[in-house]
Amino acid sequence: MDSLEIGLTLFFAVAVVGAISKKVPIPLPLLQVTSGFLLSFLPGFRSILLDPGFFFSFFIPPLLFADGWLIPKRDLARVLRPVLLLALGLVIFTIVVVGYLIHSLIPAIPLAAAFALGAIISPTDAVAVSAITEKLKMPNRLTHIVQGESLINDASGLVAFKFAVAAVLTGTFSIQTAGISFLILSVGGGLVGFLISWLIGATRVWLVKGKFSEPTIETILSLLSPYAAYFAAELLHVSGILAVVSAGIYAGIHDTRNLTTETRRQTWEVWNTLLFSFNGLVFILLGIQLNRVIDGISDFWFGELFVYAMVLSATVILVRIIWVFPGAYIPRWLFKGIRNREKAPEPRNVFILGWAGIRGSVTLAAALSLPLTTASGVPFPGRSVLVFLASSVIIVTMVLNGLTLPLFLRWLKISGDGISEKEELEARIAVAQAAILRIQQHVNPLSSPYEQGFAAELISFYERKIQHLTNQEVDQNDIKTELKIERNIRFNALDAERQELFNLHKKKKINEEVLRNIQRDIDNLESGLGALTVHDP
Numbered sequence: 001m002d003s004l005e006i007g008l009t010l011f012f013a014v015a016v017v018g019a020i021s022k023k024v025p026i027p028l029p030l031l032q033v034t035s036g037f038l039l040s041f042l043p044g045f046r047s048i049l050l051d052p053g054f055f056f057s058f059f060i061p062p063l064l065f066a067d068g069w070l071i072p073k074r075d076l077a078r079v080l081r082p083v084l085l086l087a088l089g090l091v092i093f094t095i096v097v098v099g100y101l102i103h104s105l106i107p108a109i110p111l112a113a114a115f116a117l118g119a120i121i122s123p124t125d126a127v128a129v130s131a132i133t134e135k136l137k138m139p140n141r142l143t144h145i146v147q148g149e150s151l152i153n154d155a156s157g158l159v160a161f162k163f164a165v166a167a168v169l170t171g172t173f174s175i176q177t178a179g180i181s182f183l184i185l186s187v188g189g190g191l192v193g194f195l196i197s198w199l200i201g202a203t204r205v206w207l208v209k210g211k212f213s214e215p216t217i218e219t220i221l222s223l224l225s226p227y228a229a230y231f232a233a234e235l236l237h238v239s240g241i242l243a244v245v246s247a248g249i250y251a252g253i254h255d256t257r258n259l260t261t262e263t264r265r266q267t268w269e270v271w272n273t274l275l276f277s278f279n280g281l282v283f284i285l286l287g288i289q290l291n292r293v294i295d296g297i298s299d300f301w302f303g304e305l306f307v308y309a310m311v312l313s314a315t316v317i318l319v320r321i322i323w324v325f326p327g328a329y330i331p332r333w334l335f336k337g338i339r340n341r342e343k344a345p346e347p348r349n350v351f352i353l354g355w356a357g358i359r360g361s362v363t364l365a366a367a368l369s370l371p372l373t374t375a376s377g378v379p380f381p382g383r384s385v386l387v388f389l390a391s392s393v394i395i396v397t398m399v400l401n402g403l404t405l406p407l408f409l410r411w412l413k414i415s416g417d418g419i420s421e422k423e424e425l426e427a428r429i430a431v432a433q434a435a436i437l438r439i440q441q442h443v444n445p446l447s448s449p450y451e452q453g454f455a456a457e458l459i460s461f462y463e464r465k466i467q468h469l470t471n472q473e474v475d476q477n478d479i480k481t482e483l484k485i486e487r488n489i490r491f492n493a494l495d496a497e498r499q500e501l502f503n504l505h506k507k508k509k510i511n512e513e514v515l516r517n518i519q520r521d522i523d524n525l526e527s528g529l530g531a532l533t534v535h536d537p
């Protein structure tokens with residue numbers, strides 16, 4: 001098979017496995033790894049050799065950018081202290097423990113390479129945790145800590161990974177030099193990412209104001225943003241990783257307010273597709289590479305490797321649990337301000353935070369980006385073993401922690417605190433009230449009878465919506481029934497429009513262009529019926 005056929009097959013596998021995951025109670029990444037492993041036995045797939053540098057620079061920027069874009073910025077600021085303790089303190093602790101553990105178990109692996117492994121497996125994956133806990137809500141603060149930790153420890157872990165790999169490649173390392181370099185790289189990378197994202201954001205605003213706005217063009221600019229930030233930072237010899245995170249955080253704030261409705265919708269859909277495809281490709285490529293990696297390990301028998309993998313996985317899980325409890329309580333003992341400002345965390349919540357250390361796509365992308373050779377041209381020491389061990393940690397945490405996390409949430413009787421739901425409820429009421437006020441300001445006694453009648457109908461709709469949301473002495477069943485009736489009637493009417501449109505096309509009374517134009521209008525109206533969704537108060 002040639003490269004094009006292999007690439008198309010990989011994308012097809014992403015789609016097929018994604019569909020299968022909807023029907024089986026197995027985490028999607030595990031299905032993807034398994035499918036990749038099976039593909040590796042087909043002609044042409046086992047010989048796939050990934051360029052580590054390309055793999056890292058192609059997959060990492062959009063994944064980190066999306067994390068920075070999506071994370072709630074206000075809530076990240078509120079939990080910044082525990083997030084930094086995890087994303088910096090725990091990352092360093094994990095790197096040191098894992099480094100010395102692997103070097104003692106496998107002396108042939110240099111300490112710097114073992115530290116690289118520690119940096120690879122230190123980042124957690126909030127997407128995996130969110131997917132598992134989607135139907136079992138966690139307290140708001142706990143959720144934001146997990147999300148914030150994942151974003152920042154992706155950056156800190158990958159920066160540490162770069163330093164460790166550089167130490168292996170060059171054979172030299174200085175803690176003092178590394179500390180100074182880390183500071184310069186971090187600050188420089190953050191500034192470059194902010195500047196690039198600001199420039200792209202300003203360009204998009206200029207396009208809108210100058211009537212040059214086109215959703216497709218703006219979507220392309222959005223997709224290029226993480227790569228522009230990464231390569232600009234690398235060109236200036238600062239951290240491309242932190243540049244991408246900084247760019248994503250700024251873009252998340254800017255895009256929410258400055259994109260047109262159509263651009264927001266299109267960009268969101270494209271990014272959803274991209275992230276699903278990239279995450280799927282990363283795990284399928286892991287499965288393909290595992291066969292090759294295992295074949296490349298000639299100095300160990302499989303039973304020995306399995307023991308090392310289990311010891312490492314258990315160590316990573318225990319290190320996290322050991323860290324989170326002191327990290328949750330020692331700051332309270334040391335600083336009175338924290339005690340006065342924050343409620344004492346419940347031990348069961350702290351345990352869940354420790355158990356939520358699932359590894360995912362960023363860890364995998366870093367592992368597969370390990371260089372093939374050092375600066376002197378010799379093979380990177382223990383590369384196949386390191387990739388195998390990192391992959392094992394991903395699989396173990398996804399299976400053990402991922403499958404048992406919902407059980408622990410139930411056993412410990414941990415549930416959502418309703419803060420997000422309350423905020424959403426208040427926001428829905430506020431925007432409905434704003435709509436009523438704007439309509440009342442727009443319509444006056446001199447308006448036409450039709451305009452006044454339509455405005456009265458629309459105000460009545462918003463008032464019923466507010467009644468449903470606030471439960472103001474109104475029978476909730478009546479309100480729900482009315483909203484469902486309205487929604488069903490509108491759906492049926494739009495369905496009739498669509499069927500008639502298809503009939504006109506079938507009778508050759510309209511061509512495909514007319515069909516698509518009217519179909520797009522019907523689809524937009526149908527998507528807008530989300531405003532009629534019945535919410536439980």
